[in-house]
Amino acid sequence: xxxIQPFWFTAGGIVLMVIMVFPLYWTLKSALETNxxxxxxxxxxxxESPTLEAFKEALAVQGPNILTSIIIACGTVILSIxxxxxxxxxxxxxxxxxxxxxxxxxxxxQMVPSVILANALFVIFHKINLTNNYFGIILADCSLSIPxxxxxxxxxxxxxxxxxxxxxxxxxxxxxxxxxxxxIPVSKSALITVGLFSFLFAWGDFLFALxxxxxxxxxxxxxxxxxxxxxxxxxxxxxxATAVLASIPASILLMFAQRYxxxxxxxxxxxx
Amino acid sequence: MAQLRKQYSTAQIRNxxxxxxxxxxxxxQKMTRMLFLLPAVCYMAFVYVLPIAYNLxxxxxxxxxxxxxxxxxxxxxxxxxxxxxxxxxxxxxIKNTALFVFFxxxxxxSAGFALALYFNRRFPLSRFLRMIxxxxxxxxxxxxxxxxxxxxxxxxxxxxxxxxxxxxxxxPMGWLVTPGLALFSIILVNxxxxxxxxxxxxxxxxxxxxxxxxEAAKIDGASRIQTFLKITLxxxxxxxxxxxxxxxxxxxxxxxxxxxxxxxxxxNSSQILSTLSYSFSFMDSNYGQxxxxxxxxxxxxxxxxLIYLRYGTKEDY
Numbered sequence: 001x002x003x004i005q006p007f008w009f010t011a012g013g014i015v016l017m018v019i020m021v022f023p024l025y026w027t028l029k030s031a032l033e034t035n036x037x038x039x040x041x042x043x044x045x046x047x048e049s050p051t052l053e054a055f056k057e058a059l060a061v062q063g064p065n066i067l068t069s070i071i072i073a074c075g076t077v078i079l080s081i082x083x084x085x086x087x088x089x090x091x092x093x094x095x096x097x098x099x100x101x102x103x104x105x106x107x108x109x110q111m112v113p114s115v116i117l118a119n120a121l122f123v124i125f126h127k128i129n130l131t132n133n134y135f136g137i138i139l140a141d142c143s144l145s146i147p148x149x150x151x152x153x154x155x156x157x158x159x160x161x162x163x164x165x166x167x168x169x170x171x172x173x174x175x176x177x178x179x180x181x182x183x184i185p186v187s188k189s190a191l192i193t194v195g196l197f198s199f200l201f202a203w204g205d206f207l208f209a210l211x212x213x214x215x216x217x218x219x220x221x222x223x224x225x226x227x228x229x230x231x232x233x234x235x236x237x238x239x240x241a242t243a244v245l246a247s248i249p250a251s252i253l254l255m256f257a258q259r260y261x262x263x264x265x266x267x268x269x270x271x272x
Numbered sequence: 273m274a275q276l277r278k279q280y281s282t283a284q285i286r287n288x289x290x291x292x293x294x295x296x297x298x299x300x301q302k303m304t305r306m307l308f309l310l311p312a313v314c315y316m317a318f319v320y321v322l323p324i325a326y327n328l329x330x331x332x333x334x335x336x337x338x339x340x341x342x343x344x345x346x347x348x349x350x351x352x353x354x355x356x357x358x359x360x361x362x363x364x365x366i367k368n369t370a371l372f373v374f375f376x377x378x379x380x381x382s383a384g385f386a387l388a389l390y391f392n393r394r395f396p397l398s399r400f401l402r403m404i405x406x407x408x409x410x411x412x413x414x415x416x417x418x419x420x421x422x423x424x425x426x427x428x429x430x431x432x433x434x435x436x437x438x439x440x441x442x443x444p445m446g447w448l449v450t451p452g453l454a455l456f457s458i459i460l461v462n463x464x465x466x467x468x469x470x471x472x473x474x475x476x477x478x479x480x481x482x483x484x485x486x487e488a489a490k491i492d493g494a495s496r497i498q499t500f501l502k503i504t505l506x507x508x509x510x511x512x513x514x515x516x517x518x519x520x521x522x523x524x525x526x527x528x529x530x531x532x533x534x535x536x537x538x539x540n541s542s543q544i545l546s547t548l549s550y551s552f553s554f555m556d557s558n559y560g561q562x563x564x565x566x567x568x569x570x571x572x573x574x575x576x577x578l579i580y581l582r583y584g585t586k587e588d589y
Binding site for chain 1: 311313320322390395397407413423433437464472521524559569
């Protein structure tokens with residue numbers, strides 16, 4: 001089973017990958033062409049004279065939206081870690097009578113369709129002036145990451161030997177001191193994992209931004225590409241360039257933070 | 273650590289009388305420890321519990337833009353539920369959702385499993401290819417929808433061009449603009465987006481199966497099919513249950529993809545429950561009916577997850 005397979009296995013793997021990745025390749029290819037080139041029949045499978053014109057245009061139109069996305073995603077990372085890290089630790093190491101019901105509650109939140117939350121949050125936020133407000137959208141986007149973060153961090157922190165904490169407690173360190181001086185540094189890799197996922201969840205959010213941000217003042221790139229697509233359906237190269245720009249965070253993370261992504265996907269999901 | 277110890281021991285030695293009784297200290301410790309959970313509990317209460325309760329309330333009210341402004345929505349009992357269940361659009365949407373969920377999960381699970389088995393052997397570049405396969409899952413679904421709007425375009429989409437040049441179709445197909453075809457196309461795109469997730473979880477499940485099982489089977493002369501049925505499948509039981517359950521949860525919730533690809537159209541033919549709820553609330557400003565559709569979704573999902581928790585898993589949460 002562990003023996004290295006012959007090279008045709010690699011060939012097969014490449015074919016499978018090409019099928020899965022072709023749509024993404026096609027997006028990139030179209031983004032590198034002019035609007036005349038992308039409508040050529042038959043279509044060229046490689047860009048003949050790659051140009052960055054579409055990217056320039058996309059950046060000019062969608063630049064502010066990308067900035068908005070970055071602000072929202074960073075805010076979500078910060079807020080969701082502040083809220084979920086102490087909770088993950090408490091659920092892993094402190095024995096409360098309500099630990100299990102609470103954990104069950106966190107798990108059940110995964111069943112709640114975001115459409116339900118969006119519907120009610122819109123009405124609630126409308127009453128307390130959180131629509132069209134960065135804090136409002138960050139608060140809503142955290143609903144995508146906080147339960148996930150708590151579960152991943154709890155699993156990780158449960159594995160930290162209790163002796164370390166006991167030794168510090170004997171020396172008189174308070175629970176908060178143990179948390180900040182020992183648990184946080186030891187959990188660095190898990191915190192990076194949940195941070196990256198929180199970023200991706202918020203970056204990819206479309207529903208909350210579409211429903212809760214009712215005017216165009218705060219419009220992340222997911223919403224702007226959706227409206228852009230509706231208005232400029234003839235400028236597919238510009239739309240595709242925007243799609244490529246919106247894919248950059250995920251691609252960078254996949255290239256440079258693979259192990260965290262893999263850890264998050266398996267830990268967060270299987271434990272659920 | 274050494275620094276910590278010094279700091280604390282000197283403080284205590286200097287003022288030993290300030291150390292409270294064991295009882296009081298324990299009570300104080302319990303309070304501090306609760307503070308760790310407080311932000312999360314408050315957050316969950318505000319962004320999960322309150323909206324779910326509020327949605328339930330709205331679904332019994334005649335909630336619209338005007339009542340939202342003046343704040344006196346009328347209580348109308350089960351009217352919203354009766355209205356939506358009597359609406360042919362709702363019945364059609366339930367049918368669409370069932371088809372969407374069933375075929376999406378069936379195909380993306382099978383394909384993900386096949387890929388996992390394929391990549392479970394080591395071959396040159398396998399690590400790299402495996403990572404690339406994750407990309408569709410990490411992208412925002414709206415971006416995926418945008419890319420496929422272009423690929424599936426009737427007039428200049430590359431899918432039509434390829435199929436035409438292979439003589440598989442006689443004329444360009446309107447993948448997203450033909451009533452009978454739109455839902456099918458959405459299912460295809462959703463399968464594409466869902467394969468990586470199934471693949472990764474099943475792959476890591478396969479990796480966790482002890483290698484000696486396979487060696488023992490080999491020594492006993494078991495065939496490939498026997499090995500698969502008697503070792504691989506039983507060892508993966510838990511993983512498979514989790515993947516299918518999560519697949520169900522995610523697929524029921526899909527929204528971005530449908531709105532981005534067809535907006536539920538043409539003529540509502542590709543509406544699923546999530547987009548219909550959105551459409552009632554945010555297109556027709558009928559928040560009561562939108563909430564009712566959402567609550568029916570939640571009810572179905574809770575039902576499935578209880579079945580799963582009851583029968584699907586022996587492990588505790």
